[in-house]
Amino acid sequence: MTTVAPPPTRRRSVLGWIAVGVVLLVVGGIGAALSGLGRWNERDALDPDSAGPLGARALAQILRQQGVEVIVARDRGTAAEELQAGATTLVLPDAPALSDGAILALTRRAADVVLIEPRSRTLDLLIPGSKAAGVAPADTVVQPECELAEAVRSGAVSTGAVYAPGDSSGMSSCYPAGGGFGVLVASSVAGGPADGRVAALDGRALLTNEILAENGNAALGLNLMGRHPTVVWYVPGIADTDLQNAHPSLGQLTPPWVSPVIVLLLIAGLAAAVWRGRRFGPLVTERLPVSVRAAETTEGRARLYARSRDALHAADQLRIPALARIGRALGLGAGSTAAEIADAAAARTGLDRAVVHGTLIHDIPRGDADLVAIDARLRHLEDAVHAAVRPERNPR
Structure with missing residues (x-):
């Protein structure tokens, strides 16, 4: 029995599709690697031990040189334990993995709280009525224009995100820009000592290593965080959560209308395949090879x-x-x-x-x-x- 080799054109077509698949896999792998690198760079943002451009090691070193002890807590239990040592300042970045109760449990132990990456949820929780109000115009340097001593001593800065203040008593709103204020300071901490306070500012625009030396950024960070002899800098971890459903399934994350739409699309695709698909007739036998006369x-x-x-x-x-x-x-x-x-x-x-x-x-x-x-x-x-x-x- 003679084996007939596939035509060269078909072989080239198969090899071409294989090459396309290999290229797509390589491009996908490179994209995943770059995405992973980007995520690791984001994890270093406002980390007091990071010397990268987005880290905050420079500010932590300045605080230590001024006699302030800086304790880096990378889990909620360590942060709560260190806050019991006396008059301390809690530096709190955005912590979406923590519930409102967990955040309040930390802030009640602190004399001062400095929110360096506040979101509307945290602002409203600790400074009732306050919320995010957008971003100030780029490269705009503004004066404090308030009576807060720490801001007056720091001088002008270029704020990033701005915030709308609430109706809390003892509220100081400094650095007006872009329909909001670059720094909010409320003279009480939820459940904390009577002389405590909460400050909110955009740490990514003011406190990172690459921009700390600009304008009055370093002075503002030092004045807000250095009021007490100890700073507990909390760095939330991925597993440091108290939420009951921290890892929801894909079905829980998608809106309820998605599943019916997917089923409808599948039915429409099947109907289109039946409607436009090729219909094969009955098999017909043919004697091969067919002889054709030269005269024809x-x-x-x-x-x-x-x-x-x-x-x-x-x-x-x-x-x-x-x-x-x-x-x-x-x-x-x-x-x-x-x-x-x-x-x-x-x-x-x-x-x-x-x-x-x-x-x-x-x-x-x-x-x-x-x-x-x-x-x-x-x-x-x-x-x-x-x-x-x-x-x-x-x-x-």
């Missing part, structure tokens, strides 16, 4: 040439096999040109060389009559060649 092929080609009125092409179909037969009769090789065959036929038969060249090569037919004439001259020339090659077969 010749007649079919002749009809095509006649329909297209391509007399020259039809003449070539008569001349090419005639040249091959005459060349074989004269003993010429397969590589002989048409001119060489014509010269040899003229020399062997004694016919005029120009006539032989015109019959085999040069004469251009103008219509069916010329084709009939060329066919007759070709037959006459072949007979003459055969008569010259084998004269004994032609009686005199």
Whole structure:
């Protein structure tokens, strides 16, 4: 049994699809790696041990040089334990994995709270009525324009996010810009000591290593965080959560209308496949190979040439096999040109060389009559060649 190899075009097509799949996998892997690097860079943001551009190690070192002890707590239990040591300042970034109760349990232990990445939920929880109010115009340096001593000593800064103050008593709103204020300070902590306070500012725009030396950023961070001898800098971890459903499923995260829409799309796709799909008829047996008589092929080609009125092409179909037969009769090789065959036929038969060249090569037919004439001259020339090659077969 003979195994038939697949056609080269099909093999190339399969290899092409494989190459496309490999390229997509490589691009996806590179994208995933870059995305992962981006996530790790985000984890270093406002980390007091990070020396990267988004870290806050420079501010932590300045606080230590001023005699303030900076304790980095990377879980909620450590932060709660360190806050019991006395008058302390809690530096609290955004902690979406903590419930309101967990956040209040930490802030009640602190004398001061500095929110360095506040969101509307945390603002409303610790400074009731306050909320995020957008972002100040880029590269806009503003003065404190308030009576808060720490802000007045710090001078002008370029705020990032701004906040709308609530109606709490003892509220100080500093650095007005873009429809809000860059720093909010409320003179009480929820459940904390009477002399405690909560400050809120955009730490990414003021306290990171790459911009701490600009304007009064370093002074503002030092003045707000250095009021007490100890700073507990809480860095929330991924697993540091008290939420009951911290890892919801995909079905819980999607809106309720998504599942019906997916089912409807699947039904529509199936209906379209049935509607537009190819329908195969019954199997038909056929005897292979199919034999086609040469006369039928010749007649079919002749009809095509006649329909297209391509007399020259039809003449070539008569001349090419005639040249091959005459060349074989004269003993010429397969590589002989048409001119060489014509010269040899003229020399062997004694016919005029120009006539032989015109019959085999040069004469251009103008219509069916010329084709009939060329066919007759070709037959006459072949007979003459055969008569010259084998004269004994032609009686005199």
